[in-house]
Amino acid sequence: MPTLNMVLNGKEVSVDVEPGDLLVHVLRDKLGQIGTKLSCGEGECGACTVLVDGLAMTSCIYPALKAQGRRVTTIEGLSEGRALHPIQQAFVDATAPQCGYCIPGMVMSAKALLDHNPHPSEEEIKEGLSGNICRCTGYYQIVEAVKLAAERMAGEGGTQ
Amino acid sequence: MSTRVLGRNVPKKDAATKVRGSRRFPQDFDREGELHAKVVWSEFPHARVVKVDASKAEALPGVVKVLTAADVPVNKYGIIIDDQPVLVREGDKVRWLGDRIAIVVAESEAAAREARRLVEVQYDPLPVVSDPREAMKPEAPLVHDERGDSNVFRHIKVRKGDWEKGFAEADVVVESYYHTPYVEHVYMQPDAGIGYIDEEVRVTVISSAQWPDHDLRQIAPMLDLPQEQVREIVPAIGGAFGGREDMHIQHLLALCAYVLQRPVKMVFDRSEVMTRTGKRHPWYVKYRTGAKKDGTLTAVEIEIVADSGGHASTTVPVIEAGTSFSAGPYVVPNAKVDSYAVYTNNAVTMAMRGFGATQAAFIYEMQMSKLADALGMDPVELRMKNLFEDGSIALTGHAMPPGVGIKEALREAALAAGWKEENGHWVRPELGPPSAPHKRRGLAVACGLKNVGYSFGSDDKATVGVQLALDQSGQIERVTVLSGACDVGMGAQTVLAQMAAEALDVDYDQVRVSLVDTVKVPDSGSCSASRLVWISGNALVRACQEALQKRDQILIAESGETFVEAEHEFHGRSVHETHPYDPETGMTVPHFAYGYAAQIALVEVDTETGETEILKFWAAQDVGKAVNPGMVKGQSAGGVHMGVGYALTEEYIQQEGVPKTRYLADYYVPTVMDMPHEFTSITVEVPDPSGPYGAKGVGEMTTLPTAPVVISAIHDAVGVWIDEFPATAERVWWATRQQGQPRE
Numbered sequence: 001m002p003t004l005n006m007v008l009n010g011k012e013v014s015v016d017v018e019p020g021d022l023l024v025h026v027l028r029d030k031l032g033q034i035g036t037k038l039s040c041g042e043g044e045c046g047a048c049t050v051l052v053d054g055l056a057m058t059s060c061i062y063p064a065l066k067a068q069g070r071r072v073t074t075i076e077g078l079s080e081g082r083a084l085h086p087i088q089q090a091f092v093d094a095t096a097p098q099c100g101y102c103i104p105g106m107v108m109s110a111k112a113l114l115d116h117n118p119h120p121s122e123e124e125i126k127e128g129l130s131g132n133i134c135r136c137t138g139y140y141q142i143v144e145a146v147k148l149a150a151e152r153m154a155g156e157g158g159t160q
Numbered sequence: 161m162s163t164r165v166l167g168r169n170v171p172k173k174d175a176a177t178k179v180r181g182s183r184r185f186p187q188d189f190d191r192e193g194e195l196h197a198k199v200v201w202s203e204f205p206h207a208r209v210v211k212v213d214a215s216k217a218e219a220l221p222g223v224v225k226v227l228t229a230a231d232v233p234v235n236k237y238g239i240i241i242d243d244q245p246v247l248v249r250e251g252d253k254v255r256w257l258g259d260r261i262a263i264v265v266a267e268s269e270a271a272a273r274e275a276r277r278l279v280e281v282q283y284d285p286l287p288v289v290s291d292p293r294e295a296m297k298p299e300a301p302l303v304h305d306e307r308g309d310s311n312v313f314r315h316i317k318v319r320k321g322d323w324e325k326g327f328a329e330a331d332v333v334v335e336s337y338y339h340t341p342y343v344e345h346v347y348m349q350p351d352a353g354i355g356y357i358d359e360e361v362r363v364t365v366i367s368s369a370q371w372p373d374h375d376l377r378q379i380a381p382m383l384d385l386p387q388e389q390v391r392e393i394v395p396a397i398g399g400a401f402g403g404r405e406d407m408h409i410q411h412l413l414a415l416c417a418y419v420l421q422r423p424v425k426m427v428f429d430r431s432e433v434m435t436r437t438g439k440r441h442p443w444y445v446k447y448r449t450g451a452k453k454d455g456t457l458t459a460v461e462i463e464i465v466a467d468s469g470g471h472a473s474t475t476v477p478v479i480e481a482g483t484s485f486s487a488g489p490y491v492v493p494n495a496k497v498d499s500y501a502v503y504t505n506n507a508v509t510m511a512m513r514g515f516g517a518t519q520a521a522f523i524y525e526m527q528m529s530k531l532a533d534a535l536g537m538d539p540v541e542l543r544m545k546n547l548f549e550d551g552s553i554a555l556t557g558h559a560m561p562p563g564v565g566i567k568e569a570l571r572e573a574a575l576a577a578g579w580k581e582e583n584g585h586w587v588r589p590e591l592g593p594p595s596a597p598h599k600r601r602g603l604a605v606a607c608g609l610k611n612v613g614y615s616f617g618s619d620d621k622a623t624v625g626v627q628l629a630l631d632q633s634g635q636i637e638r639v640t641v642l643s644g645a646c647d648v649g650m651g652a653q654t655v656l657a658q659m660a661a662e663a664l665d666v667d668y669d670q671v672r673v674s675l676v677d678t679v680k681v682p683d684s685g686s687c688s689a690s691r692l693v694w695i696s697g698n699a700l701v702r703a704c705q706e707a708l709q710k711r712d713q714i715l716i717a718e719s720g721e722t723f724v725e726a727e728h729e730f731h732g733r734s735v736h737e738t739h740p741y742d743p744e745t746g747m748t749v750p751h752f753a754y755g756y757a758a759q760i761a762l763v764e765v766d767t768e769t770g771e772t773e774i775l776k777f778w779a780a781q782d783v784g785k786a787v788n789p790g791m792v793k794g795q796s797a798g799g800v801h802m803g804v805g806y807a808l809t810e811e812y813i814q815q816e817g818v819p820k821t822r823y824l825a826d827y828y829v830p831t832v833m834d835m836p837h838e839f840t841s842i843t844v845e846v847p848d849p850s851g852p853y854g855a856k857g858v859g860e861m862t863t864l865p866t867a868p869v870v871i872s873a874i875h876d877a878v879g880v881w882i883d884e885f886p887a888t889a890e891r892v893w894w895a896t897r898q899q900g901q902p903r904e
Contacts, residue, residue, distance in 0.1 A: 034188040035181020037398075039348050040430045040824040047348055075181035088179040092171050095790030098798065099649025100178030101348040101398030107179060126832045133824075135346050135399050136649050138797025139832040140839055141790070 006067045008033075009077030023059035023067055024048045027074060035075035035104045039133075046132030049105035049112075050074050056112035058131070075104035078111065086156070087111055090149035091142070098136035106132050110146045119150060165661040166853055169790035170668045172654045174396065174647065183396045186367050187352035191423035194354065195224055196269040197416050198276045198426070200262040201436055202254035205290070205470075205505040205817025206301070207283040209248050212261055217278040222271030224420065226279060227263040231419050233384040239374070239406050239510075241472040243304060246382060246411060253286065255303050256470030256505055256817060258436040265416055265424055288817045292467040292502035293444055303470060303503035311503040313468070314476045316483045318497035318746030320557060326459025326494030330450025334530045338447065339884040340519045342812035343440035343805075344821075345512055346829055349398020350433050355413030356423035362679070363390045365413045368397040370404045370646055371686030372678050378407060379414045390414065394676040400648040401802070402511030405688055406473050408437050434827065435819045438473055438510035439812055441466045443482075443519045449527045455535055455542045459494040462486050462523070468501050469508040474515075475501045480616055480741065482516025484750040487555045488524035489566045489609040490546040495555055497746065505817040511688060513802060514860045517610040518867075522885075525606040525868030530881065539605045539872075540574045541586040547607065557747040560754070561736060563856070565782030565846030566607055570758035572842045573780035574605065577760040591762065598768045601775075602877025607758045608864025611751035612857035613691040613732045616740045620691065620732035620752075623682035624699040626660060626707050627725040634715045636664055639671040642727075645696045646676055646687040650859055651791040652696070658787050659697050659852060663704035682727060690857025693787065694753055697852030699730035735850040753848055755856040756782040759800070759865040761836070763873040770893025772808055772874055777836035779866075782844040784856035789843060796841040796862045803866020805830045808886050 001016040008031065015030050027033040027050070036059055039047035043061040050059045051073040078085040084092065087110050097103045106129060113120060113128030120128065125146045126139075134142065177183035214226035229235050229249030236242045245252065247260050254261075261281050266272035287301040294300055295311040303311055327333060353367030363383060369375055372392035380387040392410065409426055416424035428436075448461040464483065468475035483499040514521070532539040547570065548554065550562045578589030591601040614620035625642035641660050647653045653673040661668045674681050684696045706726035714721045732738075736752040762776040779796045786792045809828040813820040821827050847854025871882050880895035 034184065037181075037185070037349070038187070039350065042430070042823055042825055044824040045348065079180060084176065084179060088176075091179045092175040095169060095172065095175075095788075095794055097172065097175050097178040097649075098651070098794055099348065099397060099399040100174065100183060101185060101396075103178050104181040107181075130831050130833045133346075133348070133829050133831060135348050135401070135802075135829065136798045137794055138799075138801035138839070139835055140797045141794055143832065 002065060004064055004068060006069065007071045009073055017064045019065060021064040023062040023064045026064040027059060033074045033076055037101055037104055039101065046109060047102050047105040049108040049132065051108060051112055054112065054115060056109050075107060078107065086152050087114065087149040090152060091145040094141045094145035094148055096137065096141045096145040102132060102134045106134065106142055110149065114150055114153065118154060165658045165668045166787055167789065169788060170658060172651050173657055173673060174653065185349050185396045185398050187427050189354050189366050190425065191354060191356055194423040194425050195265050195267060195420065196272045197263050197265045197424050198272040199260050199412065200264060200276050200279045202257050202259040202261060203281065204254055204283050204285050205256055206286040206288045207254050208286060209250055209252060209254060209261065210282040210284050212250055213280040214262060216280065217264055217275040220271060220275045220278060222267040223275045224265045224267065227265065227416065227419060232382065232415060234382050237378045237382050237411055238472060239474055240476060243307065244471045246415065256508060257819065258508055259470065263412060263416060265420060288505045290504055290506055290814065290817050292465050292504050295502045295504045296465065296500065303505060312500050313472060313503060314479060314501040316480060316499040316741055316746060317744065318483065318495055318555060319744065320555065321494035323459045323461055323494040323496045327450045330458045331453040332531065332534045333448060333450045334527055334534055335448045336527065336530065336883055338443070338445040338523050338526065340443045340522055341886060342442050342507065343512055343810055344434060344812050344827055345401045345403030347399030347401060347403055350428045350430055351409040351437070352427040353409055353413050354423055354425045355417030357417060357421055358391060363414050363418045364393065365410050366393045366395060367410045367413060368400065368404050369394050369410060370400050370648065370688055372646065372676060373644055373683040374686065375407055375410045376678060379411050382411055383414060383418050392678045394646050397646060397648045400687065401513045402515065402688060403438065405511045405686060406438055430824055431822050435822055438508045440512035441475065441478060441509040441519065445523050447523050447527055449531055451531055451535065453535065455537050455545045457490055457492045457546050460487050460492050462497045464499040466499065466501050467506055467509060468503055469506045470503065471508045473508050473510040475509060478511065478516040481611060482520045484556055485517045485520040485609060486524060488528070489548045489607055489756065491548065491552050492555060506814055507819065513863050514610060515689065517608065517860065518864055521608040521864035522868050525865060526872065526883065529604060529868065529872035529875065538586045538588055540570065540579055543570060543605065543607055544586065556750055558749040563784060563846055563848035565844055566609060566756040566758065568846055569756050569780040569782045569844045570607055572844055573758045573760050573778045576840055576842055577778045594764055599764045599766050600877040601762065601764050602873040602875065603762050604869050604872035604876050605760045606865035606869035606872060608861060609754055609756050610690060610860045610864060612694045612753035612755055613689050615738055615751045616748065617738050620685060620695060621729055622684040622695040622699045623727060623729040624684055624696050624703050625682055625725060625727035626700065626703045628707050628711060630711065630722045630724065632722065634711060636666050636670065639664060639666060641671060641673045641700065642681045643673065643696055644676055644678070644681045644684040645692045648687050650795060651788060652687060652692045654791065655693050655787045656696060656700055659700055660704055663701050664708065690755055690859045690861065693855050694851050694857055695730060695732060697855060699728045701852045702730060703728040753850060753856065755858055755861040757861040757865055759869045761869045761873045763870060763877055765874055765877040765892060767878060767896060770889035770896065772887060772892065774804065774836040774870065776838040778840045778842060779862060780842035780844055781858055781862050782846050782856065783858045784848040784851050785845055785854040786843045787855055792843050792858055793841045795858045797839060799862025800866050801830055801835060803863045804835065804870065806886065807867040807870035809888065811886055
């Protein structure tokens with residue numbers, strides 16, 4: 001069984017994987033990262049979005065071994081201790097989560113967007129979230145949350 | 161009374177753990193020594209099962225057992241009628257592709273997945289009936305031969321006034337045929353869960369659900385156990401929308417745990433959810449509406465055929481509710497309505513956001529849009545002329561109870577969208593030029609109404625408990641609300657906490673709402689029918705009042721007691737008695753409470769591609785009292801989102817009972833890019849005197865007007881009525897080509 005070595009949320013991890021394993025299963029079943037959600041299993045809905053070397057990836061179609069030597073960030077890597085990341089706090093304040101199953105993926109897509117474009121227009125926010133399906137909210141409060149997060153993070157002098 | 165919590169956007173109780181990803185959904189639970197299960201699904205929409213041979217599957221290393229019909233103590237269940245086998249036995253029939261033959265249980269998920277392919281099932285295929293109109297004919301193959309000699313299992317008749325005279329008096333008659341499509345719920349969290357035997361030897365299931373106590377009322381007889389020996393725990397639920405009213409997985413997990421006496425986990429993949437779980441009913445409808453020149457409605461004649469698929473599920477109450485709304489929130493003095501529930505070999509159809517009121521809203525609002533067009537009358541004005549007010553006589557002959565807010569909702573939406581009221585007439589705004597020469601703009605309006613709570617004589621009740629922890633002086637330190645109200649995401653637990661804080665005059669943060677576990681919380685009924693705010697709220701407010709009285713008695717007695725609890729069982733019938741349909745006339749009091757919505761859409765249709773873009777949208781909902789305005793806005797936008805998919809893109813396609821729409825990639829749920837570019841949510845508060853703090857329901861109402869408003873706006877833009885929807889680009893393009901050039 002090959003060994004996958006990667007930097008997960010800032011810490012080096014090594015885990016034995018089957019060659020055909022997908023990143024979502026390794027994260028959830030072997031590394032306990034249950035915040036990464038599996039929904040469609042075909043890269044359509046974005047619920048399983050994680051960052052690989054800073055780029056948003058749908059981990060349900062991402063071969064685990066492709067993450068060899070890379071930096072992987074999951075929703076668990078965003079907040080440390082009690083404090084929420086400003087994006088997470090903005091989602092709470094904008095009443096963005098309903099059922100919440102899509103929300104970790106939405107937050108990770110928002111993180112990838114704001115890391116690359118700290119001052120997005122509304123259209124750019126929508127493009128940044130267009131790979132994530134939500135069945136509850138109609139998206140408006142999620143877009144508002146990302147706007148709010150961008151404003152607050154600009155006030156703090158940049159992204160984290 | 162202070163209003164420091166009620167009506168404020170306090171953070172949802174579950175928001176922080178959901179944004180962290182730490183809140184556990186059913187697939188996130190594991191137990192020591194757990195096994196993994198996979199279902200062997202039917203391979204035919206209609207066939208006799210000749211032989212089930214599991215020997216090869218059971219020989220595979222890691223396989224513990226293959227459960228078949230012989231392992232089910234009482235092999236039938238169903239949410240209302242127990243017409244479904246848990247596992248189909250040799251010699252019996254499969255009736256749709258969601259019927260199950262066996263469950264493979266193995267030490268690993270991979271082994272279970274491999275072994276299910278090794279279960280050999282021999283079928284004797286039977287003729288398939290896939291069109292409910294064909295299924296109604298006497299020569300059609302019978303789906304449930306054991307339930308009589310017809311596939312029609314419910315016929316509702318409404319006979320009101322003199323409809324022939326009504327049509328004779330009409331100056332204009334609009335006649336149409338409609339076909340409403342299937343809808344898949346697409347809750348984002350696929351069905352999943354774990355079954356095990358708990359420390360008190362109860363068969364226990366952790367799963368998503370909408371009414372855990374009712375699940376147990378089906379699971380206990382299936383296992384031939386007293387209900388005290390079964391238990392359901394409902395953690396975070398990843399959406400439901402009616403799709404989890406029926407059990408998809410709970411009973412299977414209970415069965416596996418009961419037979420094997422070990423923890424068993426099962427997770428459906430998306431394709432299983434798409435092809436093996438229920439859908440919204442397609443309706444085939446003939447509809448005639450008569451009106452005078454001034455727009456006064458004189459009569460309707462409606463025939464509704466609802467495709468129930470292979471089993472009954474909730475089809476009977478869905479068409480009962482849908483029929484009661486088939487003339488809309490409008491006064492119609494004369495009516496003839498016939499509705500039929502019909503078995504076919506298609507996907508089972510069931511509750512989905514609106515419970516029949518959604519299909520009804522499409523047909524009555526399309527009729528109203530066509531009538532306005534035929535009369536040359538403003539569509540707001542036509543509706544205003546006929547809309548319900550308090551005491552209006554509805555289709556089934558009953559007077560609407562106080563709190564009817566549909567006129568206010570329509571007025572607010574119309575004014576926001578630019579309508580003007582001039583000399584007693586409504587005048588619509590200018591639309592502005594389209595964004596390109598080959599595009600056309602259109603504007604339309606639609607209304608909707610829906611009952612709150614269970615109807616037609618059901619004893620709808622909710623029990624809610626409240627516990628107060630007091631300090632030595634009798635001040636409330638902490639509050640725990642005990643309720644079986646499932647929070648599918650809309651915020652039921654937050655609303656209950658806000659109402660408890662209000663009723664007890666404490667801070668929101670002092671209130672905790674207990675998680676749903678059938679052995680720890682009372683039965684509050686289902687999370688459905690837009691009922692939880694209204695009925696659980698009514699029970700909770702009363703429980704709080706009783707707890708305060710007990711607290712005051714303690715203070716007087718100076719007993720030093722620091723714990724008080726109270727529980728209240730609230731019955732909907734205590735407000736208004738409801739009754740079943742009269743079998744001959746259909747006259748009845750169908751519902752005890754209502755909610756209302758009105759919406760306006762401005763669209764742009766591309767005449768070269770047929771594509772529709774929604775530029776602006778105004779969604780007004782009368783919620784009685786917005787307990788949490790942010791959450792109401794979320795319900796409004798979410799309802800519109802589902803309506804946009806219903807109107808334009810979502811199509812679940814079956815051929816002869818076999819789904820062609822098997823994955824999410826085949827079924828287009830609108831993304832953020834597909835939503836109206838500008839969205840205005842307008843909350844109207846016309847109090848329901850029987851609701852807690854005047855509140856009504858909101859969850860379903862917000863999706864009702866969306867499909868007819870978008871499709872009526874397409875007509876306003878390019879002059880075609882899309883009576884069979886979704887109005888995909890192809891359908892609109894073909895329709896415009898068939899009618900010649902789009903109008904200028």
